[in-house]
Amino acid sequence: MRTTTRISLGLTLTAASLAAGCHGPHHNQREQTMAEPREIKFIPRQVTIDERVYPYAIYVPDEYQGKYAWPAILFLNGSGERGTDGEKQTKVGIGPAIIAHPERFPCIVIMPEHQPDKVWHEPDSVKLAMACLEQTEADYKIDPDRIALTGLSLGGFGTWHMGALYPDRFCALGPICGGGDVEQARALAKTPIWAFHGALDPVVPADRSREMVAAVRMAGGDVRYTEFPSMGHNAWDAAYNDAEFIAWLLKKR
DSSP states (O other): OOOOOEEEEEEEOOGGGGGGTSTTHHHHHHHSSOOOOOOEEEEEEEEEETEEEEEEEEOOTTTOOOOSSSEEEEEEEEEGOOOGSOGGSSSSSSSHHHHHHGGGGSSEEEEEEOOTTOOOOHHHHHHHHHHHHHHHHSSSOOOEEEEEEEEEHHHHHHHHHHHHHHHHTEEEEEEOOOOOOGGHHHHHHHHHEEEEETTTOSSSOHHHHHHHHHHHHHHHHHEEEEEEEEOSOHHHHHHOOOOOHHHHHOOOO
């Protein structure tokens, strides 16, 4: 059964014409013709693994009616968003980007919440992420050939790792300010990758992404790499607000 209770996380901004000082004879007409702000909601869900219940959240566009299969994105949060409330992982990274630009996300987005004191490349954490994906696939029509994987920081590490574990499961990988195991390069070379990192990152050095990109390219992989020269650890806001990156994730098969 689909869960219908929703978490309200915010509103998109109204049109630019709402800027202060917009006056004149056609002012009221402009107000009437502007689109109403759209409320973006994430759906709270739960998955049970070995008799333990874990919360997670999903985004489903208003246009989804279950008549055909939709693309999907599995998002892995960073260490600062680990928790047990089912909401923290929606507030940094892809969640705010969805709220700001919902038109760029014609897809279902699955957001498992990483448990405290865990890392995404541990077996139990991989199991949690995949369980959230599989349960969402069971309840919604998702195209199995159009499921992308992305994550930031700790989730960036998880993206490299899970992409190597499941080379036939994901159509594209988007690791952000993470790193991985160069020994997994051959498996990763089977999937298109677009990685991001800040050159001045003091938390996860950019060399961690550079070495993964180089290793996957050496293995024959299709890799794009964007490094922001003046940016520190937070490379995710720039990445997830890049319309080209989101479109790239969604067009892969």
